[in-house]
Amino acid sequence: MNSNKKDKLFQWIAGIVLTLGGIMFVLPFIWMILSSFKTESEVILIPPTLWPQGFTFENYKNLFENMNFAVYLKNTLIIVLFSFFGMFLNAMAGFGFAKYNFKGKDGIFFMVLATMMIPSQVTMIPVYLILNKLNLTNTMLGIVLPGLVGAFGIFLFRQFMTTIPDEIIEATRLDGASEFRTFVQIILPVSKPILAVQAILAFIGGWNSFLWPLIMANDEKLYTLSVGLSLLKSQYGGNFALQMAGATFMVMPIIIIFIIFQKNIIENYTTSGLK
Known part of the structure; x- marks a missing residue:
């Protein structure tokens, strides 16, 4: 096997490993966000559901009202x-x-x-x-x-x-x-x-x-x-849906800012570090 084929094989393997690792890393966040729109009875279902059977904003309403x-x-x-x-x-x-x-x-x-x-x-x-x-x-x-x-x-x-x-x-x-x-x-x-x-x-x-x-x-x-x-x-330690809503409300602004400004963060940090 020549070097070009070895490099391509390594790139494919690395890509697959990184993709699987990224999915495993993002999955808990996705589950947390989607669970914030579930009812409490659905959150504790075994086996758990990823997509809500019926979207509800009741958890977020409780956060601000109660x-x-x-x-x-x-x-x-x-x-x-x-x-x-x-x-x-x-x-x-x-x-x-x-x-x-x-x-x-x-x-x-x-x-x-x-x-x-x-x-x-x-x-x-x-x-x-x-x-x-x-x-x-x-x-x-x-x-x-x-x-x-x-x-x-x-x-x-x-x-x-x-x-x-x-x-x-x-x-x-x-x-x-x-x-x-x-x-x-x-x-x-x-x-x-x-x-x-x-x-x-x-x-x-x-x-x-x-x-x-x-x-x-x-x-x-x-x-x-x-x-x-x-x-x-x-x-409300037993109300997992309410906790997921609170955690989502806390984390989402930071995630959004990072997604929007991640390029600027990396470039400007590098620039300031070099100078």
Whole structure:
């Protein structure tokens, strides 16, 4: 058997193995989504059915009428919006470290990077005590404030903005533009690749926020979707159809965003990494 036939045979085998692996990976998600439209009696059928015998939206109706998922969704969207605002602050900090010279810049930047080595679980108790002294526990501000800025985001923005030519910035300054205007009108448009990556990561992080809102919020009115889903599992552990609806509602936005922007995620992450 010559090398060309061996290569084709290997490609066919690899394709079949990857296809089967992909089907096995996607099948649980498909079953979860379809089960969210089933009745509870159909979900527990043995053998299980893949396609619903009769589509019903009763599970999703129960989520919003009996489980306060509308409140959880509102809180989650607020956290996502604050995450986008935090991304803007990260970009400003990255720009400062990339293009400004000030005393102790390198030392401060290394201190920022050092925080990446500390697990977030270690700082939760000190941060909670500080916010408690400020009377910010059980408030939305206390939930979103600690996550506004992060060392990883500052690092990525700083690394990308270092590659922007200084001549562009100097030209805008000579034209009389303020530093903030230079940042908004020149730096941010040039930084679209890293902004796209950070925006997607900010959305995913805000949408999946669970542990910190669970610690900070004593009132159910401040719970997020992740906390609400955990509450759903504890209160309706025997209602599998309702749990499938909650999980589908939680996961689908992230899947949709990844499907739409997967090319941009890979290309922009590669671009920002190379720069």
